[in-house]
Amino acid sequence: MGNHTAIPGPQLTGPRPLREESLREELLREESLREHHGAPMAKPTLAVWKLASCDGCQLTLLDCEDELLALAGAVEIAHFTEASSDHVGGPYDVSLVEGSVTTERDARRIAEIREVSRVLVSIGACATSGGIQALRNFADVAEFTSVVYARPEFISTLGTSTPVADHVSVDFELRGCPIDRRQLLELLTALLAGRKPQIPAHSVCYECKLRGTPCVMVARGTPCLGPVTQAGCGAICPSFARGCYGCFGPVANPNLASLIPELRRLGMPQAAVDRVFATFNAASPAFARARTEARAGTP
Amino acid sequence: MTHRNDRVLAVAELARVEGEGAMYIRASGDVVEEVRLDIYEPPRFFEAFLRGRGYAEPPDITARICGICPVAYQMSACAAIEDACGVTVYGTLADLRRLLYCGEWIESHALHIYLLHAPDFLGYASGIEMAADRRDIVERGLALKKAGNSIMEAVGGRAIHPVNVRIGGFYRVPTRAELAALAGPLRRALDDALATVRWVAGFEFPDHACGADMLALSLPGTYAIERGAVATLSGMRFGAAEFDEHVVEEHVPHSTALHAHLAGGGRYLTGPLARYSLNSSWLSPLARAAARDAGLGPACDNPFRSIIVRAVEVVYAVEEALRIIDGYQPPGRPAVEVRPRAGVGHGVTEAPRGTLYHRYQIGADGIITDARIVPPTSQNQAAIETDLHAFVQARMDLDDAELTRRCEQAIRNYDPCISCSTHFLNLTVDRS
Numbered sequence: 001m002g003n004h005t006a007i008p009g010p011q012l013t014g015p016r017p018l019r020e021e022s023l024r025e026e027l028l029r030e031e032s033l034r035e036h037h038g039a040p041m042a043k044p045t046l047a048v049w050k051l052a053s054c055d056g057c058q059l060t061l062l063d064c065e066d067e068l069l070a071l072a073g074a075v076e077i078a079h080f081t082e083a084s085s086d087h088v089g090g091p092y093d094v095s096l097v098e099g100s101v102t103t104e105r106d107a108r109r110i111a112e113i114r115e116v117s118r119v120l121v122s123i124g125a126c127a128t129s130g131g132i133q134a135l136r137n138f139a140d141v142a143e144f145t146s147v148v149y150a151r152p153e154f155i156s157t158l159g160t161s162t163p164v165a166d167h168v169s170v171d172f173e174l175r176g177c178p179i180d181r182r183q184l185l186e187l188l189t190a191l192l193a194g195r196k197p198q199i200p201a202h203s204v205c206y207e208c209k210l211r212g213t214p215c216v217m218v219a220r221g222t223p224c225l226g227p228v229t230q231a232g233c234g235a236i237c238p239s240f241a242r243g244c245y246g247c248f249g250p251v252a253n254p255n256l257a258s259l260i261p262e263l264r265r266l267g268m269p270q271a272a273v274d275r276v277f278a279t280f281n282a283a284s285p286a287f288a289r290a291r292t293e294a295r296a297g298t299p
Numbered sequence: 300m301t302h303r304n305d306r307v308l309a310v311a312e313l314a315r316v317e318g319e320g321a322m323y324i325r326a327s328g329d330v331v332e333e334v335r336l337d338i339y340e341p342p343r344f345f346e347a348f349l350r351g352r353g354y355a356e357p358p359d360i361t362a363r364i365c366g367i368c369p370v371a372y373q374m375s376a377c378a379a380i381e382d383a384c385g386v387t388v389y390g391t392l393a394d395l396r397r398l399l400y401c402g403e404w405i406e407s408h409a410l411h412i413y414l415l416h417a418p419d420f421l422g423y424a425s426g427i428e429m430a431a432d433r434r435d436i437v438e439r440g441l442a443l444k445k446a447g448n449s450i451m452e453a454v455g456g457r458a459i460h461p462v463n464v465r466i467g468g469f470y471r472v473p474t475r476a477e478l479a480a481l482a483g484p485l486r487r488a489l490d491d492a493l494a495t496v497r498w499v500a501g502f503e504f505p506d507h508a509c510g511a512d513m514l515a516l517s518l519p520g521t522y523a524i525e526r527g528a529v530a531t532l533s534g535m536r537f538g539a540a541e542f543d544e545h546v547v548e549e550h551v552p553h554s555t556a557l558h559a560h561l562a563g564g565g566r567y568l569t570g571p572l573a574r575y576s577l578n579s580s581w582l583s584p585l586a587r588a589a590a591r592d593a594g595l596g597p598a599c600d601n602p603f604r605s606i607i608v609r610a611v612e613v614v615y616a617v618e619e620a621l622r623i624i625d626g627y628q629p630p631g632r633p634a635v636e637v638r639p640r641a642g643v644g645h646g647v648t649e650a651p652r653g654t655l656y657h658r659y660q661i662g663a664d665g666i667i668t669d670a671r672i673v674p675p676t677s678q679n680q681a682a683i684e685t686d687l688h689a690f691v692q693a694r695m696d697l698d699d700a701e702l703t704r705r706c707e708q709a710i711r712n713y714d715p716c717i718s719c720s721t722h723f724l725n726l727t728v729d730r731s
Contacts, residue, residue, distance in 0.1 A: 050318075050319065051341070052340075052341040053366075054364060054365050054366040054369075055317045055318060055365065055366045055367055056363075056366020056367070056369070056459040056460060057366065058366075059366045059367060059410075059459060060459060062410060062414060062444075063444075063448060063458055063459070065441040065442065065444055065445040065448070066441075066445070068427070068441060069427070069430050069434065069437065069438070069441075072427045072430065077425075077427060080425075081312055081313075081314050081315075082314075082315065082316070082317060083315065083414060083415075083425050083426070083427065084314060084315065084424050084425030084427065084428070085314035085315055085418075085424045085425065085707070086424035086425060086428065087314075102341045102342075102343075103341045106341065131363075132343075132345075132348070132360065132363050133343040133344065135344075135348040136344060136348070139347075139348070141344075143347070144344040144347035144348070145342070145344070145347075147344070147346060147347040147350070157341060157342055177363065177460060178366060178457075178459040178460055233457075236456045236457055236462050237456070237462045237470075239456070240456050240462060240463045240469075240470045240471045241470045241471040241633070242462060242463070242465075242470040242471070245359065245462075247460070272353065275352060275353060275356070279359070279360065280363065
């Protein structure tokens with residue numbers, strides 16, 4: 001990797017941006033195939049699971065206000081504790097798993113979930129990288145416990161917070177803290193239609209170009225993790241005059257060697273560079289490496 | 300230990316609540332001996348890893364405690380840090396914060412009313428199942444929920460973990476046109492909100508009173524959301540800085556949360572019932588009229604009727620959002636400057652589920668040295684258990700299946716947000 005600027009050039013070669021309207025139309029077609037024309041297609045079953053997390057990624061499913069009932073017509077929502085007291089036993093065609101593994105119990109549960117799931121999708125920063133609770137991986141959990149709890153002996157927890165893929169094989173991953181609603185709809189619709197989901201692997205920079213947001217680093221001198229962060233959110237932060245803070249985790253082969261000195265040049269102290277990589281994807285290998293490099297001061 | 304004539308009701312995985320919880324009730328003969336709302340949500344240690352972070356970071360970090368009420372965490376965090384730094388945010392920036400908060404109230408309440416709570420009253424397993432019979436009603440609820448989310452997207456950038464909130468204000472304030480675009484959908488949402496109050500008012504409510512003291516923010520002249528003093532029905536009134544002295548948290552083995560109670564020993568309830576009972580006179584005339592037509596008096600202590608109170612609060616929040624949008628002139632700057640200084644700051648705001656307290660100690664260098672967060676559900680847990688105890692005792696004639704179903708509904712009355720608690724921990728329950 002050369003020591004050139006990490007901001008990509010002007011050519012846009014990524015997949016088309018996800019449009020909610022066309023996704024909704026496709027979803028309605030899938031629903032009508034299964035609901036209205038007496039077609040013999042069985043409804044696939046969908047299960048939603050939660051490990052250590054904030055509930056936000058599974059809430060994203062309920063936040064699809066315009067598509068939720070169509071989705072419920074196209075699939076059988078067989079297990080979704082947050083939304084339903086009905087439970088249909090497995091196996092399931094698709095399982096969405098939110099959260100990271102932080103307890104022995106959840107380590108057993110994720111193995112059981114894998115057993116009963118034909119397609120397993122980990123959703124969100126906790127499930128794909130361990131989440132912010134993975135900060136414990138770099139600290140002493142006994143000390144963490146005693147800070148929060150008066151009676152640490154009541155606590156049972158693992159020393160690490162780990163992503164789902166550290167425990168079982170994962171078929172798809174949706175990044176983000178939280179995941180993006182359009183990406184979730186794209187994934188579910190693609191699985192229903194039997195096509196490949198279009199989940200781009202490029203950086204947030206492409207999304208700024210697509211929506212016409214001037215680069216906040218170039219135009220305003222605002223430190224931004226966009227060049228090293230995977231796209232998917234639609235580049236929200238720069239559109240609010242804020243630098244990306246990396247909640248979708250690292251893009252493949254991030255050019256940290258270029259970005260870190262640039263962050264420093266724009267006025268971020270070394271400790272702040274260390275902290276900005278130590279948030280919602282702190283334990284993803286590239287961001288963990290960035291912290292080591294930031295602390296070393298010589299990336 | 301259970302005996303031959305013991306009766307045990309256990310629900311291993313509570314549905315339609317946020318987070319992971321279980322219920323355990325044991326009766327001996329006709330006497331209820333033990334009631335537990337068990338929380339096995341794994342601990343995530345926010346207060347520990349906030350130590351050593353920068354003073355500007357809590358709004359983003361603590362939002363991740365709860366995906367259902369991230370704005371509440373951002374607002375209490377901002378209030379506490381600004382308090383520590385001797386800054387008050389007022390005027391249009393404060394209005395925009397209140398607008399963002401109204402969006403969260405609308406979204407969270409609509410979710411609870413339509414998808415989590417109403418199915419209990421009408422005999423459905425979920426809002427989605429209910430949609431098979433009453434699609435128009437569920438669509439109305441989803442439209443209402445979407446109106447709340449639209450506010451959060453316009454002001455905060457996204458509905459879950461908004462990105463635009465910072466200490467001192469915002470990164471960028473919305474343009475007049477961006478907010479004006481919300482007005483049409485919100486006027487429709489107001490009709491939907493009023494229809495929601497009428498709809499839930501027709502549900503069947505058992506006679507029941509929770510009996511606990513109640514605690515909420517209170518600010519004469521307004522229905523308190525993002526600022527005010529802490530008040531109780533029993534007549535206490537204190538500022539955010541004294542929250543620590545009056546509310547004591549205790550780590551008890553039988554439960555999985557730190558239980559909060561008043562320093563005098565009293566169990567209390569926070570949330571919609573408390574807010575309504577303390578502040579209903581400050582609701583808008585339209586919201587007050589809707590409450591009156593729905594059969595509510597000036598106070599309400601029946602947890603089953605909390606669904607009406609939530610619906611009334613949605614009416615108020617939609618009106619409040621429209622009021623702020625109508626009068627909006629973008630301020631000259633998106634945030635006031637907040638320089639760090641050594642000290643302690645306290646922040647209290649009203650999350651959809653109740654009072655949320657943050658306290659931070661920061662050094663002159665802006666690094667956080669200590670953090671404490673008291674979420675609503677850990678304050679409510681003791682009162683919920685007490686309430687369940689009385690509720691079950693009065694209904695021992697019901698068979699197990701029916702009693703269990705009613706108990707689950709009684710828990711959902713409180714809209715417990717189990718993910719919300721930084722404190723909740725993992726516990727193995729001995730059910731021998």
